Amino acid sequence: MTPAALEAMLAKGIDNSLLRFGLGKAYLDAADAAQAVQHLQRCVALDPGYSAAWKLLGKALLDSGDTAGAAQAWEQGMRSAQHKGDKQAEKEMSVFLRRLQRQS
Numbered sequence: 001m002t003p004a005a006l007e008a009m010l011a012k013g014i015d016n017s018l019l020r021f022g023l024g025k026a027y028l029d030a031a032d033a034a035q036a037v038q039h040l041q042r043c044v045a046l047d048p049g050y051s052a053a054w055k056l057l058g059k060a061l062l063d064s065g066d067t068a069g070a071a072q073a074w075e076q077g078m079r080s081a082q083h084k085g086d087k088q089a090e091k092e093m094s095v096f097l098r099r100l101q102r103q104s
Contacts, residue, residue, distance in 0.1 A: 003027050003035070017047035024056055033063035044076075051081040051089040058096060071100055 003026040009019055020043035027036035040057035044050055054077025062070035074093040081090035 001026060003030060003032075015042075015046075017043045017050055017053065020046060021050065021053050021056070024053070024060060028056065028060050028063070033060045036060035037064055037066075044073075048076075049080050049084055051077050051084060051086045051093075053077075054080055055089055055093055055096075058093065062100070067100060067104070071097060074100075 001022060003023060006019060006023045006026055010023065020039045024036045024040035024043060027033075027039065037057065037060045040053055040060055043053040044057060047053070054073055058070040058073035058077065061067075061073055074097045077093045078090050078097070081087070081093065
């Protein structure tokens, strides 16, 4: 879905973590990292256990130039993934975090 179609759903009063995740992904795919960050931050506020959202939030923050924020998002995402037993998400975020630390 396009960001506009998802924004229309939001305007109708639908607001949940899945919609916010979709908006974040759509904006990130459209190279609008700032908008993606806003929606993904709302997504993890609604559902702090949404490890895929933490992973995408880290990417959006990194794309917007906030390396410290990206690291924090991935660290929180790893804790969330550990708590849920989501080994794959935990592993992916640990790789992203290591790459980020090597670049610094």
